[in-house]
Amino acid sequence: MRILVVEDDIKIACFIIKGLEQAGFAVDHSGNGEDGLFLAQTEPYDAAIIDVMLPGLDGLSLIAEMRKAQAHTPVIILSAKRSVGDRIKGLQTGSDDYLVKPFVFAELLARLQALIRRSTGTAEAASLAIGDLSMDLLTREVVRSGQKVELPPREFSLLEYLMRHENRVVSKTMILEHIWNYNFDPQTNVVDVLVCRLRNKVDRDFDQKLIHTIRGVGYVIKKS
Amino acid sequence: MRILVVEDDIKIACFIIKGLEQAGFAVDHSGNGEDGLFLAQTEPYDAAIIDVMLPGLDGLSLIAEMRKAQAHTPVIILSAKRSVGDRIKGLQTGSDDYLVKPFVFAELLARLQALIRRSTGTAEAASLAIGDLSMDLLTREVVRSGQKVELPPREFSLLEYLMRHENRVVSKTMILEHIWNYNFDPQTNVVDVLVCRLRNKVDRDFDQKLIHTIRGVGYVIKKS
DNA sequence: CTTCCACAACCAGAATACGCATGGGGGTAT
């Protein structure tokens, strides 16, 4: 899931970005309206979080421009103003939700997930399962054969990515991009290592292996 | 499918090349415009990915030169510039699509496949089948008479190539070019060896042979 | 019908590339 954040205040931006990344999102950021608009028009985001008060092109105009060109990407507006008027104006412009600063991060996250759930139409399964392996996305609990498995964030994220692509081969490049948000070659074996770690926790102690290697290509998760 | 990549930044080049290879393409690379132009003029590529900022001959001039001489090979431009003006200039020069760095590899791949699909007219099939032999390109699973067959990358690639040319004879030279990306004679019998290994796995245990030898010419895959 | 030649098929050892595992160091969060 890719999120665009347009926010000029560095501190707030960092706060949001880190929070979202920890929640498993890939985040791009822009500090002004023009760059934000450009990103929105060129990259396929699943949602955007936009401040109204921006240097240059302001948030509402930005959304208006986005809506002219583009399909409906869910947008959450951030604002210091709490007047009802602004709120209405924001929603009229084409935003999908409205949050007043200062806000609690958990609320932003909850609203964001709700929006994505709504827009993707797919009633965003709260859990994924393959064979006797299941993963609860809300509680971040992973269970194999009734036995709970503890996973650090990156490994959890990788497993989620694999499970969302059940039976389909995902290349190392795609993993690199999805988990690290890299668009260049790190010249190391980080992916191999992460997969290895995940396997040790998910597959090692069990008879039926779920994570399979496709040499020269990548990995698949599947039952047989 | 053969792709030309012209990009001077080593890290980005590696990233793209590996990604494309993992996706099953044969990739040639050049780090500067002159060599890129030479390759484009001498080899038959199905598409090209070209950076605008290059040492020596820049990307736009390169495309212009290509267009002078040559039939319409689909081109995707990569650029660090995000202005709309540059984008328009790129598209006017004769490129077919435009991607801003940093970009998401999945998007590059999607656009590339869309371009190829458009230019060749053929809709990219998700699986291939001949008689009781079938091959799933996504999961990379090969099945003969309901029995699963494991194939290493090269053999898989060869089988895919043969099946895409069902009932048509493919010469050894063509195979060399597509699998090894060679345009010269390696003076060895690598092709024979590879075909042999593929036969052992696909044809040996079955009554009806699918891979046939045309002496002095090459090979065909067909039912009878 | 036999012989010869060219090409294809097959085999096995060697070289290589690739993926896997482990441990240390640095950074970060608690």
Added chain:
DNA sequence: ATACCCCCATGCGTATTCTGGTTGTGGAAG
């Protein structure tokens, strides 16, 4: 301050590919 996680480097084992040699087969000519 401590513990944890993540990145990175290294070494190891194995799968896969390449190479050269050898055997097998078909076609053409004598």
